[in-house]
Each structure stands twice: as C-alpha cells, then as structure tokens.
Amino acid sequence: MTLDRAVMAVAGSFILLSLLLAHFHSLNWLWFTAFVGTNLLQSAFTGFCPMAMFLKKLGVKPGSAF
Numbered sequence: 001m002t003l004d005r006a007v008m009a010v011a012g013s014f015i016l017l018s019l020l021l022a023h024f025h026s027l028n029w030l031w032f033t034a035f036v037g038t039n040l041l042q043s044a045f046t047g048f049c050p051m052a053m054f055l056k057k058l059g060v061k062p063g064s065a066f
Contacts, residue, residue, distance in 0.1 A: 004063030006055050011036055 001009070014036045022029040043049040056062065 002063035003060050006060050007052050
C-alpha cells in the first residue's frame with residue numbers, strides 16, 4: 001500500500017470511528033470528525049499532511065501525492 005492510499009484509509013477509518021462514537025457515546029466526538037476533515041482540506045491546498053509524515057516514519061513507501 002502506498003502512502004497516498006494509507007493516508008486516505010486512515011482518514012476514512014478515523015471519520016467512521018468518530019461517527020460511531022458520536023452516535024453511541026457522545027456528540028462531542030463530531031469535533032474529531034471536523035478535525036480530520038479540516039486536516040484533509042488543508043493538505044489538499046498546502047501539500048502538508050501530518051499523517052503522511054507519521055506514516056513515512058513507519059516505513060510506508062511513498063506515493064505520488066505526499
């Protein structure tokens with residue numbers, strides 16, 4: 001799996017997890033959903049993605065976007 005796909009998989013997983021937690025636990029988990037969405041939006045414009053940097057350090061092979 002390339003870095004691009006790994007970032008999208010992690011972001012999607014975080015969003016789904018936070019939606020489940022908001023539904024079953026507390027609506028405050030929607031703030032985490034907003035954080036992930038904001039991070040995705042800013043990385044689209046700036047090219048800077050903290051999750052991509054973290055995954056690179058874990059040894060995920062680079063893709064074309066990050």
